[in-house]
Amino acid sequence: MEKVTLQITGMTCAACSARIEKVVRKLEGVEEAHVNLTMERATVAFDPAKLATGDLIARVEKLGFGAQTIEEGKPKLNQDAAWKRQVALFWMSAVLTLPFLLVMLEMVGIPAAPDVLMNPYIQWALATPIQFLAGWGFYVGAYKSLRNKSANMDVLVALGTSSAYLYSVWMILRGGNHVYFETSAVIITLIQLGKIFEHLAKSRTSEAISKLLHLQAKTARVLREGREVDVAIEEVRVGDVVLVRPGEKIPVDGTVLDGSSNVEESMLTGESIPVTKQPGDAVYGATLNGNGALSFRVERIGSETVLAQIIRVVEDAQGSKAPIQRLADVISGVFVPIVVGLALVTFLVWYFLLNGTMDDALSMALMNATAVLVIACPCALGLATPTSIMVGTGKGAEQGVLFKGGEHLETLQKSSVILLDKTGTITTGRPSVTDIILASSTTQEAKREASHLLRLAAIAEKRSEHPLASAIVAAGEAEADLPDPEAFEALTGRGVRARVEGRDLLIGTRRLMQEEGISTTNVYQELEIEMERLEQEGKTVMIVAVDSVPAGLIAVADTIKESSRQAIVELQKLGLRVIMVTGDNSRTAAAIARLVGVDEVLAEVLPEAKADAVKRYQTEGRVVAMVGDGINDAPALATADIGIAVGTGADVALEAADVTLIGGDLQGVVRAIRLSRATIRNIRQGLFWALAYNVIGIPIAAAGLLLPWVAGAAMAFSSVSVVLNALRLKRIKLD
Numbered sequence: 013m014e015k016v017t018l019q020i021t022g023m024t025c026a027a028c029s030a031r032i033e034k035v036v037r038k039l040e041g042v043e044e045a046h047v048n049l050t051m052e053r054a055t056v057a058f059d060p061a062k063l064a065t066g067d068l069i070a071r072v073e074k075l076g077f078g079a080q081t082i083e084e085g086k087p088k089l090n091q092d093a094a095w096k097r098q099v100a101l102f103w104m105s106a107v108l109t110l111p112f113l114l115v116m117l118e119m120v121g122i123p124a125a126p127d128v129l130m131n132p133y134i135q136w137a138l139a140t141p142i143q144f145l146a147g148w149g150f151y152v153g154a155y156k157s158l159r160n161k162s163a164n165m166d167v168l169v170a171l172g173t174s175s176a177y178l179y180s181v182w183m184i185l186r187g188g189n190h191v192y193f194e195t196s197a198v199i200i201t202l203i204q205l206g207k208i209f210e211h212l213a214k215s216r217t218s219e220a221i222s223k224l225l226h227l228q229a230k231t232a233r234v235l236r237e238g239r240e241v242d243v244a245i246e247e248v249r250v251g252d253v254v255l256v257r258p259g260e261k262i263p264v265d266g267t268v269l270d271g272s273s274n275v276e277e278s279m280l281t282g283e284s285i286p287v288t289k290q291p292g293d294a295v296y297g298a299t300l301n302g303n304g305a306l307s308f309r310v311e312r313i314g315s316e317t318v319l320a321q322i323i324r325v326v327e328d329a330q331g332s333k334a335p336i337q338r339l340a341d342v343i344s345g346v347f348v349p350i351v352v353g354l355a356l357v358t359f360l361v362w363y364f365l366l367n368g369t370m371d372d373a374l375s376m377a378l379m380n381a382t383a384v385l386v387i388a389c390p391c392a393l394g395l396a397t398p399t400s401i402m403v404g405t406g407k408g409a410e411q412g413v414l415f416k417g418g419e420h421l422e423t424l425q426k427s428s429v430i431l432l433d434k435t436g437t438i439t440t441g442r443p444s445v446t447d448i449i450l451a452s453s454t455t456q457e458a459k460r461e462a463s464h465l466l467r468l469a470a471i472a473e474k475r476s477e478h479p480l481a482s483a484i485v486a487a488g489e490a491e492a493d494l495p496d497p498e499a500f501e502a503l504t505g506r507g508v509r510a511r512v513e514g515r516d517l518l519i520g521t522r523r524l525m526q527e528e529g530i531s532t533t534n535v536y537q538e539l540e541i542e543m544e545r546l547e548q549e550g551k552t553v554m555i556v557a558v559d560s561v562p563a564g565l566i567a568v569a570d571t572i573k574e575s576s577r578q579a580i581v582e583l584q585k586l587g588l589r590v591i592m593v594t595g596d597n598s599r600t601a602a603a604i605a606r607l608v609g610v611d612e613v614l615a616e617v618l619p620e621a622k623a624d625a626v627k628r629y630q631t632e633g634r635v636v637a638m639v640g641d642g643i644n645d646a647p648a649l650a651t652a653d654i655g656i657a658v659g660t661g662a663d664v665a666l667e668a669a670d671v672t673l674i675g676g677d678l679q680g681v682v683r684a685i686r687l688s689r690a691t692i693r694n695i696r697q698g699l700f701w702a703l704a705y706n707v708i709g710i711p712i713a714a715a716g717l718l719l720p721w722v723a724g725a726a727m728a729f730s731s732v733s734v735v736l737n738a739l740r741l742k743r744i745k746l747d
Contacts, residue, residue, distance in 0.1 A: 013043055016065050017327075018054045020047065021078035021094070024153050025165035026344035026394020031157070032072060034345070039063060039071060046333050050398040054079070055332070076156025095211065102204040105146035108138050109201040112194035116721075132184050132191045139193035143177050147200045163348035165389045171352070172385035173199050176720065179378050190375060192720075199386055199724035206728020210395075213735035219406065219742075221330070224323050227279050227298035232263035235307075252310045256301045264297040265317045266308035273304025280318060280412065280674055318674075325414045325672070329405040330398075334418035336695055337397035343703075344394050351388040351710070355381040358714040379720055383713035387723035388706055392730040396698030399738035404691030407741055412675040413684045420670035423654045424688035426635040430583060430681070431614075431626060431648070433640035434594035434601065437658050437678065438580075438608055439570040441479050441641065445487040446551055447567035449542045451535045463491060465564050469556050472510035472517045475500040480552060481508070483568045505595055505618035507554065518557040521597065523616075525555055525562075536562045550603030552596055577608050579678035584611070586685055588637075593617050593625055593648075622648035639681055640669075656681055683746040690744050698734045705730045 023029055029047040032054060036045040041062030047054045056068055065081060072079040114125035115135070128134055144151075150173070153166030173196040180191035231242050235253040248254070248264055256262055262275065274286035277299045286302055289295055295308055298319045314320065359381035366373035401418040408415055415421050435441050448462040470488020473481035474496060488494055499511040506527070507520015518528060522543075525531040536555075539562055543553045551567040583590050593614040594601050601615035614625055622638075626648050629636045638645065638652035649655030649669045657669035658676050673680035709726060712718050718726075 013057050014060045015055065015057045016068065017082045018056065018069065018072065018079045019082050020052050020054050020072065022153070022156075023047075023049055023052060023077060025049070025389060025391045026340065027162065027164035027348050028077070028153075028157070029394060030341050030345045031160065031162045031164070032075060032077060033341075035075060035160075036068065036071060039067070042068075048330070048333075048398050049394045050402055051330060053082070055328075075160050076153075098204070098211075099208065101146045102201070102208055105142050105197075105201045105204055108142050109197045111138060112197050115194050116198075132180070132189055132193075135191060135193040136181065136184060139177060139180075139197045142197045142200055143173065146204060147173060147196075150200075163352065165348070165391055167348055168351060168385045168389055169199070169203060171355070172196075172382040172720065175378055175382050175385075179375065190372075192375065192379065195379065195382065195720045198721035199382075202721065202724045202728050203386075206725075206732055209728070209732045210391075210735060213732060213739060216739055216742075221323060221326060221406065224298075224319065224326070224409065227261075228319060229261040229263040229297070233257075246314075248310055248313055250310050250313060254308055254310055256306045256308070258301060258303050258305060260301050262295050262297055262299050262301055262306075262308075264310050265312040266295055266310045268293045268295060268306055268308045271304055271306040273306050274302035276300040276302065280322065322409060322414060322674070325416060326405055326409045329415045329417050329421070330402045332401070332417035332419065334397055334401060334422040334692075334695070336422055336692065336699070337418075340393045340397060340699060340702075347388070347393070351385065354388070354710060354714065355384040358384050361714075362716065376716065380714060380716045382720040383718045383723040384710055386720055387709045387713045387718065387727050389727045389731075391727070392702035392705060392734045393699070395731055395734050396702050396738075397695050399735050400691055400695045400698060400741065403738045403741040404687060404694070407744070407746075408684065408687050411680070411683050411687070411746055412673060412677075413680055413687065414672040414674065415684075416670050416672075420654055421688050421691055423635065424637065424671065424685060425692045427588060427637040427654060427685070429589045429591065429629045429634045430637040430639060431591045431593050431622075431629075431652070432580075432610070432678070433622070433638075433645050433648075434592055434596065434604060435479055435570060436641040436676075437639055438576045438592060438604065439572050441570065443480055443483040443552070443568045443570035445483055445566060446569045447546060447565070449539065449546075449565040449567070451539060451562050451564050462564070465556060466566065467492065467494070468512050468515070468517060468558065469519055469554075469566055470494050471497050471512045472500070472508060472519055475510075476502055476508055478502075479570070480554065480568050484554075484566060504620075516559050518560075519554050519566075521616075522555070525557065528557070528560065530555075530557050530560060530562060533562060539565055544599065547597060547599030548603060550600055550607065552600050572604065572607055573678065575677050575679045579682050580608050580610055582679075582682045583685070584609075586682070588685075591629075593622055595619065619645070620647060623651040626651045637681075639678075656684065679747070686746050687741075687744070690741060694738060694741055698737055701737070702730065702734055 026049055029049040033045050033047040036042055036056060041059040042056060044057045045054060069079040111129050115129055117124035150166045150170045153164065154170040157164045157167055176192040176195040180193050183191050230245055232245055232248045233255045234241055234243050234248060240255060245263055254263060254266065268289050268291050270291060272290050275289050275295060276286050279298055280296055289306060296318045359377045362377035362380050363373055366376060401421060404421060405415050432438055448466055450458060450461055466488050470485045471494050473484045474494055497510040497512050501509040503509060503520060503524060506524040510517045518524060522531065530536055542565060546553045546567045551569045553565050553567045555565060556563045580590050590610045591612040591614060592605055592610040595617055596615055598615040601613050605613045617625060622645060626636050626638055635653045637654045637656060638648045639656045639658060640649055641658060649657060655669035656671045656673065658673045671684055713723055
């Protein structure tokens, strides 16, 4: 399957986006299609063997809308000209509508309009440019919509304003003075004003993306042929050496070669405390260098940088749909035809209620039907979900929380159980050797033999990727250079088998020793007492056997992250059952659990069995969130209802989870849940008020208690109010 994102122009309401989505989904080869009204985008997954991007564009254009692919790295469609034209038409319309406001005051008994403005021919002259210049877009949109056997907001506005305008023209031609030009003129002007406010408010919903785009440096100082050269960011290549002075922005991703400095990474991680960078450390583009000078080798450029990946994730999330939007889509698809029917019924009831004999009966029926048409626009309904998702995912990006889609934003707030991996999630994931216990030795020999045992173990673990192995290797390398083992085998969840300097080594858990028959020896039984003591202290103990004989123990401790305890307390306050899952033995796991205060511990769980642990809680009818490092915990992250990957910025491209926490801090999980709940609450508010507005407004308009121009103002305000409600998410506190 191939995925393409199209910029769509010409959509005016939710009925438009629903129509495009419905038609595109019916095309052969299309697997999925989402149309986002707020972002004016369509994201389509299709089979390139059955369909081409050009076919998609042609089908959308046949519906009467503009479509163009959005190419990565290139600016989006420039709509400045259309925006300027819309503003110019509004001002023209506003100037011509101003006299009608005086006429309306005159009509309610407030003398304000000169006699010339009460002349129906003058009003006709003022209303005509408004109707057919400012309002021309409604006619075009209505024609395209009806031509494709659908109906949108343009149909309602065109019908309503045309009815008032043409009735007034008919009255003039008959020699009457009872005209309603002010109704059509004021409605068109107010709707245009509402669209301008809506556009301005919607542009604020995508501020997060704009901020991220503006973070990137424009130039970089590169070493070329021994000289420092300032080049455009597009000219930087992988392998280049870049120099960064104090206070400058780091242009691209790389690894520090020389220098030391504190780097402000809050723009990516949301963490305000600067991070110390030394040779060997990773640096990321768009972060701010502190008071030291750095030189680094470029590792990633362009679309591969962490910043580019974050932007891509946020854009995908903002263009996606949450399941809660299905209701709005269903209603929007049938709403306009129903409203037209209600308007027709309103007209007939009023016309015949007043006997249908007088001009007053016709005008009253027409005005009430027009009010029904104008007030019942589904715009607010279509904007409620996408605007909240845009603001919510943008807010998350600013805090180092990346949602991969709107559906994950919705699922997370339903979570009742959260499983936390221990290593790298609750703890730092950077353990160190704390104790070496020998099976037998004299006091004089102990130090030398302990050093020799550590060396053998470090050589054996050299090829292992496990964090505990890294701690042993680091401790061994601190004393001497280490050769490679002669043979090596990783025993998943149990330890390693290796041949070192002609000797067979086994390093691992009790289970491994039991499988190899080593646990029955007397020496092993003596070591068991020491193992229990160390494990009670929260340390992970590995047994080392040399040539099938227990040689000693190596204890490793992984420090708990400073924020873990507080984050777990806050998760519990949010009503979640917090469970720690780890491959460590029960004693070590229990010691860590006591320190951080989790509700339950699952110990000695192999990586592949973590997914089974997730399934166990799912069978109880619970919505399960799994938090892990995104690599070893991949099966569990994929199995959970919502997978949350905790890692550094460099891991973003590798994560297959639904939510990624760039900062690697458990407080990010708390932020993600709070943001998820706030966003869905905001969406529900928007949908409620959009539906309530129509449910209440249509009967009032049909009852003749709402003037058409007031209905137009209310309709415009409803859309703006929904967007403004979504913007409140920008101010919520997540910590």
